[in-house]
Amino acid sequence: MSNVQLDSEQQAGVPDAALAAESDSRKREAVSPTELVIDARNLEKSFGETPVLRDLSLQVRKGEIYGLIGPSGSGKSTTVHLLCGHLEPSGGEVTVLGEAPTRFSRRTRRRIGYMPQGFILNLDLTVRQNLSFAAGLYGLWWWPARKRIREVLKLVELGRARRQKARSISGGMQRRLALAAAIVHDPWLLFADEPTANLDPILRTKLWDHFRGMSAEGRTLFITTQYIDEAENCDRVGLMYDGTLIAEGRPEELRRSAFGGDIVDIQLESASTQCVDAVATAPGVLDVEAWRDGRLRLTVEDADRAVPMLVSSLEQVGATVVSAAPYQPTFDSVFIRLIEEHGRSRTPLGGLRRIEL
Amino acid sequence: MLSLIFGPLVIMIAFGLGSNITYPTPRAIVVTPPGPADQALMQDYRDQIQKYLRVAEYTSDGEYARRQLARNAVDTVVILPPDPYEAISRGQHAEIQVLYNEIDPTRSWVIPDYASSVESEINRQILMQGAERQRPALQAASQQLDAAIRALDAADAARLGNNRDEALQRVREARQSVAGLRDILDTAGPEAGALSPTLGLIQERLRDDEERLGESEQSLTAQATVQPDIASMRGRLQSLKETVDRLTPVRAEVLVSPVKVRSQYVAPLRPDVITFFAPAMLALLIQHTAVSLGSLSMVRERLADTFELYMVAPISNFQMLIGKYVANTVFTLAMTGALVGVLVGFFGVPIFGDAWRMGLTLLLLTLTSVGLGFAISLLASSERQAVQFAMLLLLGIVFFSGFALPVDALRQPALSFSYAMPATYGADLLQDVMLRGLPGRELFILVLGALSLVLFLVCLWLLRWRTHAG
Numbered sequence: 001m002s003n004v005q006l007d008s009e010q011q012a013g014v015p016d017a018a019l020a021a022e023s024d025s026r027k028r029e030a031v032s033p034t035e036l037v038i039d040a041r042n043l044e045k046s047f048g049e050t051p052v053l054r055d056l057s058l059q060v061r062k063g064e065i066y067g068l069i070g071p072s073g074s075g076k077s078t079t080v081h082l083l084c085g086h087l088e089p090s091g092g093e094v095t096v097l098g099e100a101p102t103r104f105s106r107r108t109r110r111r112i113g114y115m116p117q118g119f120i121l122n123l124d125l126t127v128r129q130n131l132s133f134a135a136g137l138y139g140l141w142w143w144p145a146r147k148r149i150r151e152v153l154k155l156v157e158l159g160r161a162r163r164q165k166a167r168s169i170s171g172g173m174q175r176r177l178a179l180a181a182a183i184v185h186d187p188w189l190l191f192a193d194e195p196t197a198n199l200d201p202i203l204r205t206k207l208w209d210h211f212r213g214m215s216a217e218g219r220t221l222f223i224t225t226q227y228i229d230e231a232e233n234c235d236r237v238g239l240m241y242d243g244t245l246i247a248e249g250r251p252e253e254l255r256r257s258a259f260g261g262d263i264v265d266i267q268l269e270s271a272s273t274q275c276v277d278a279v280a281t282a283p284g285v286l287d288v289e290a291w292r293d294g295r296l297r298l299t300v301e302d303a304d305r306a307v308p309m310l311v312s313s314l315e316q317v318g319a320t321v322v323s324a325a326p327y328q329p330t331f332d333s334v335f336i337r338l339i340e341e342h343g344r345s346r347t348p349l350g351g352l353r354r355i356e357l
Numbered sequence: 358m359l360s361l362i363f364g365p366l367v368i369m370i371a372f373g374l375g376s377n378i379t380y381p382t383p384r385a386i387v388v389t390p391p392g393p394a395d396q397a398l399m400q401d402y403r404d405q406i407q408k409y410l411r412v413a414e415y416t417s418d419g420e421y422a423r424r425q426l427a428r429n430a431v432d433t434v435v436i437l438p439p440d441p442y443e444a445i446s447r448g449q450h451a452e453i454q455v456l457y458n459e460i461d462p463t464r465s466w467v468i469p470d471y472a473s474s475v476e477s478e479i480n481r482q483i484l485m486q487g488a489e490r491q492r493p494a495l496q497a498a499s500q501q502l503d504a505a506i507r508a509l510d511a512a513d514a515a516r517l518g519n520n521r522d523e524a525l526q527r528v529r530e531a532r533q534s535v536a537g538l539r540d541i542l543d544t545a546g547p548e549a550g551a552l553s554p555t556l557g558l559i560q561e562r563l564r565d566d567e568e569r570l571g572e573s574e575q576s577l578t579a580q581a582t583v584q585p586d587i588a589s590m591r592g593r594l595q596s597l598k599e600t601v602d603r604l605t606p607v608r609a610e611v612l613v614s615p616v617k618v619r620s621q622y623v624a625p626l627r628p629d630v631i632t633f634f635a636p637a638m639l640a641l642l643i644q645h646t647a648v649s650l651g652s653l654s655m656v657r658e659r660l661a662d663t664f665e666l667y668m669v670a671p672i673s674n675f676q677m678l679i680g681k682y683v684a685n686t687v688f689t690l691a692m693t694g695a696l697v698g699v700l701v702g703f704f705g706v707p708i709f710g711d712a713w714r715m716g717l718t719l720l721l722l723t724l725t726s727v728g729l730g731f732a733i734s735l736l737a738s739s740e741r742q743a744v745q746f747a748m749l750l751l752l753g754i755v756f757f758s759g760f761a762l763p764v765d766a767l768r769q770p771a772l773s774f775s776y777a778m779p780a781t782y783g784a785d786l787l788q789d790v791m792l793r794g795l796p797g798r799e800l801f802i803l804v805l806g807a808l809s810l811v812l813f814l815v816c817l818w819l820l821r822w823r824t825h826a827g
């Protein structure tokens with residue numbers, strides 16, 4: 001991908017010295033994984049008297065895929081608008097690629113791709129014409145643009161529809177077109193507001209594969225989504241709820257954080273009080289839930305170490321263990337639990353809303 | 358979009374091809390006087406009236422004619438006087454009544470105007486007839502004056518030969534001739550027509566001369582020592598005769614209308630309706646198309662959040678606006694080229710002036726109109742509002758840019774509206790360049806240029822306002 005970008009810019013007439021400097025800079029950036037691409041501290045945003053974003057702090061490092069997950073109306077898009085410079089924060093500080101978003105330099109803008117939530121391209125232009133237009137906005141000349149457009153059309157599988165008007169293609173195809181327009185100039189940092197909405201699972205998978213490919217090349221992606229299962233594709237995830245970032249971390253960390261540790265499911269032929277006492281007193285066990293059908297669910301500090309020890313303890317008290325294995329709770333349940341805990345810890349402005357994850 | 362731009366074009370072409378700005382001849386009923394009348398005079402009336410009015414009917418029933426007028430069966434009723442000479446002899450106007458009930462204010466002038474023309478023509482005819490009738494009287498007057506002068510010559514000779522009786526006799530003859538001349542002129546009466554003022558003057562002088570001759574006669578009779586000034590009297594009568602002789606050979610038509618205006622059309626072209634309105638229509642369509650395109654293009658992108666893309670992309674507001682201007686201007690100019698082709702090739706509208714000057718006018722008009730469209734686009738809160746603004750401007754052009762009414766016929770505040778429209782300047786300039794072969798007013802070119810620049814700056818400011826991070 002970076003080669004394509006380099007070729008494109010050479011043909012777009014960028015001076016050689018500048019090109020070389022930028023190339024060197026990229027290499028330096030590539031070996032500096034801790035560099036913050038996005039640094040937001042205590043961001044606030046209000047529309048009139050209504051606060052929509054409160055005390056938002058997040059850092060995104062170079063090459064990361066950062067997923068901002070949350071229900072509709074939680075402030076994800078507002079966050080993207082603030083990071084893209086569409087909106088001025090009411091409070092706090094933010095830098096993206098080292099610059100305040102509302103004062104991005106032209107060079108920085110060339111490195112940013114933006115895919116909005118709605119379809120904002122021209123419905124009366126064909127798929128290809130829209131991409132040419134987007135390429136033109138980023139200064140790609142005709143020949144490099146032509147080559148790059150072919151690549152992105154292939155990536156989003158719109159090659160056959162390239163001569164169709166945007167108006168006449170399906171909603172899912174329009175999302176793919178919007179994504180193609182956002183990456184046609186091969187950006188270093190991509191803001192994608194719900195890029196996989198309305199896409200079928202196969203294409204969603206392909207897009208995430210592409211996103212991971214971009215990330216592997218050192219590009220940074222800031223992606224919002226309502227699909228909680230997509231959290232697993234992200235390097236780090238922020239959970240937004242009612243204008244607040246209520247949890248942030250690697251997916252596994254969030255899972256552990258939600259349940260207080262790892263989960264182990266044990267199926268016995270029959271469960272007794274003796275069995276429950278045996279596992280509850282075992283080292284590393286934090287919590288035990290028992291069901292009448294002989295199933296136990298335990299929260300442990302480390303599932304891998306706990307499972308053989310638990311099986312041994314149960315057999316010592318004469319129990320017959322049918323199965324014992326670590327359990328991976330779905331992210332749906334992880335986030336429901338995190339939101340419930342957040343609700344218990346503080347009442348958000350406007351009251352707790354019923355959400356469906 | 359197509360209907361918004363080309364709809365008015367189709368309407369304008371239909372209007373140009375189908376409209377007729379000449380008014381139809383009014384329909385009239387002529388009410389002739391009941392009973393016997395001067396048939397020759399009545400025929401004159403009819404002849405004159407038919408030149409200006411379409412006579413549906415002649416009737417002597419005035420009430421019937423009024424009823425027909427009341428139910429709008431005719432446009433006017435003309436009531437002829439029974440005996441015009443009788444009224445004239447009484448020192449009054451002979452009145453022809455013209456009744457009409459036109460309620461359309463743009464046409465209410467037609468009947469009075471035609472009536473005025475009929476009045477002038479009839480008066481002229483009467484004056485000509487009167488003048489023609491005076492010709493024999495003038496000839497007789499000349500002869501009488503000749504006789505009087507000859508008598509005075511004889512009287513003077515007799516007086517110098519101390520033949521007082523002979524002199525007296527000749528003076529009496531001269532006085533009788535003058536008195537006879539006065540009788541001739543008196544009988545010419547009111548029909549003297551155009552000669553009336555001249556004859557009145559002559560009569561006055563004759564009265565004076567007759568008195569002087571009477572005094573001469575008395576001095577001769579009384580053997581007075583004071584000698585009558587016969588030579589002076591002769592001189593006066595001779596002068597009078599010269600005046601009468603000058604009038605006698607002049608044709609009655611010349612006497613009646615001594616001054617005649619001859620108008621001459623010197624423009625390079627006498628345009629028909631389509632040709633005359635073609636430049637204004639071109640200006641109107643350019644403004645309308647550019648405003649409609651401009652107003653919709655920006656508002657659509659603004660409301661569809663395409664501006665978000667521009668705000669992230671590495672382009673400045675200035676570059677974005679320039680891009681928009683170029684696209685819209687090129688499109689509008691292409692359409693203008695096609696329109697000019699149709700006007701010249703199909704409708705035969707000429708272009709007498711300089712092509713570069715016309716090109717400059719079209720370019721400035723397009724730039725100004727595109728700017729106007731963008732300003733609307735950046736101010737409107739919805740596409741519908743932008744379309745409404747564009748249509749309001751179209752109405753404004755039709756009424757205030759000189760298309761429907763000449764600009765110099767407008768008063769404030771309409772005049773200000775007029776000069777706020779780029780099409781007003783464009784129509785004027787294009788008319789000069791295309792139909793008169795003139796370069797057009799420099800001031801208007803400068804105003805269009807200034808307007809386009811100001812609108813560009815306004816649009817740039819509005820764009821910055823709209824793309825400012827909120």
